[in-house]
Amino acid sequence: MKKRVLLLGCTGSIGQNTLEVLAGLGHRCEVVGLAAGSRWQRLAQQARYWNPQAVAISDVQAADPLRSAVGGGVRVLAGPDAPVELVDSVACDCVVSAVVGAAGLPATLRAVELGRQVALANKETLVIAGGLIAPLARRTGASLIPIDSEHSAVFQALQAGKRAEVKRIYLTASGGPFRTWAAERIAAATLEDALNHPTWDMGPKVTIDSATMMNKALEIIEARWLFDLPPERIDVLVHPESVVHSLVEFCDGSMIAQLGSPDMRTPIQYALTYPDRLPCPSEPLDLSAHRRLHFEPPDPEKFPALRLGHETARRGGTAGAVLNAANESAVELFRAGEIRFPEIVQVTEQALGRHSFLADPSLQDLLAADRWARNEVVGCTTC
Numbered sequence: 001m002k003k004r005v006l007l008l009g010c011t012g013s014i015g016q017n018t019l020e021v022l023a024g025l026g027h028r029c030e031v032v033g034l035a036a037g038s039r040w041q042r043l044a045q046q047a048r049y050w051n052p053q054a055v056a057i058s059d060v061q062a063a064d065p066l067r068s069a070v071g072g073g074v075r076v077l078a079g080p081d082a083p084v085e086l087v088d089s090v091a092c093d094c095v096v097s098a099v100v101g102a103a104g105l106p107a108t109l110r111a112v113e114l115g116r117q118v119a120l121a122n123k124e125t126l127v128i129a130g131g132l133i134a135p136l137a138r139r140t141g142a143s144l145i146p147i148d149s150e151h152s153a154v155f156q157a158l159q160a161g162k163r164a165e166v167k168r169i170y171l172t173a174s175g176g177p178f179r180t181w182a183a184e185r186i187a188a189a190t191l192e193d194a195l196n197h198p199t200w201d202m203g204p205k206v207t208i209d210s211a212t213m214m215n216k217a218l219e220i221i222e223a224r225w226l227f228d229l230p231p232e233r234i235d236v237l238v239h240p241e242s243v244v245h246s247l248v249e250f251c252d253g254s255m256i257a258q259l260g261s262p263d264m265r266t267p268i269q270y271a272l273t274y275p276d277r278l279p280c281p282s283e284p285l286d287l288s289a290h291r292r293l294h295f296e297p298p299d300p301e302k303f304p305a306l307r308l309g310h311e312t313a314r315r316g317g318t319a320g321a322v323l324n325a326a327n328e329s330a331v332e333l334f335r336a337g338e339i340r341f342p343e344i345v346q347v348t349e350q351a352l353g354r355h356s357f358l359a360d361p362s363l364q365d366l367l368a369a370d371r372w373a374r375n376e377v378v379g380c381t382t383c
């Protein structure tokens with residue numbers, strides 16, 4: 001029987017890569033549901049090709065044009081709750097969560113409640129609500145398989161030993177476009193500079209997060225919940241070539257790494273075929289062409305986001321929701337030209353300092369903290 005896959009965030013960068021991988025896995029996977037935010041033309045195109053049982057579009061305005069574009073054979077759900085309804089109403093074996101940002105949380109949470117296997121590219125789910133989701137997944141039997149390249153690498157390296165034998169993990173970071181820039185030059189960085197990533201081709205939000213290294217801060221928190229590790233056992237290692245995707249150090253001093261081309265199709269496919277490995281369309285890695293691989297500790301002065309990542313992972317509670325939401329808001333302000341590049345992290349840290357911390361929040365508390373942080377960031381920069 002084929003694995004029935006439901007894809008949330010099908011029109012984004014990870015979503016499109018997932019469909020490309022699935023096109024090569026036609027003998028073992030089928031697409032039963034697709035969800036997008038607002039890009040209805042692309043969703044309609046995908047629906048005509050994949051013929052899923054149902055599609056969901058969050059933007060209500062797009063419902064009518066989408067219905068006429070997909071024709072009668074595919075059920076169309078529309079509105080902010082449509083992705084959750086899709087997960088509820090379409091039986092599947094695996095939910096791929098590839099929505100960018102906090103918008104991915106409700107439908108991913110529902111998939112975990114239903115005990116589904118969740119292939120997780122949406123790191124925000126764990127950054128915001130890891131304290132709820134990790135124990136929930138243990139109760140419902142939902143398995144979380146990472147797609148984020150670093151976490152996929154750790155997940156793969158962990159197969160080499162027992163969990164109790166793990167000493168620490170190292171998340172690698174390319175260092176982004178500003179790794180070699182002086183702090184003064186970073187302070188004057190433009191949007192174009194920040195979008196110019198040296199090794200990975202990703203969507204704009206993730207690319208800017210990579211330039212501030214907030215991406216790695218979020219990944220520290222994600223790793224804390226995925227692998228149930230205290231933050232002091234999660235290190236960041238700058239590795240500009242983006243060939244070693246992360247490492248696990250075991251108690252005997254052995255370090256196991258996963259290497260590959262910087263191509264998201266590899267971790268996407270591993271999540272879809274785990275525990276099997278199959279040929280993948282990603283570029284093969286030629287280590288002799290690289291010859292030299294470099295590693296260096298990150299510069300905490302130039303990239304203060306990393307400290308925020310460790311602090312937030314230690315605090316837990318509502319801190320992750322606030323960090324994530326404040327950063328999302330700040331990135332939007334930077335893209336709109338309202339704040340300068342270093343202010344992305346500054347206003348995020350200010351929001352963290354001002355928020356009313358709750359140690360044991362409910363989902364409602366987390367969503368409230370998220371809303372508060374967004375308003376706070378917009379308010380503090382317009383006054």
Ligand code: MG
Pocket residue numbers: 148149150151219
């Ligand atoms: Mg990553």
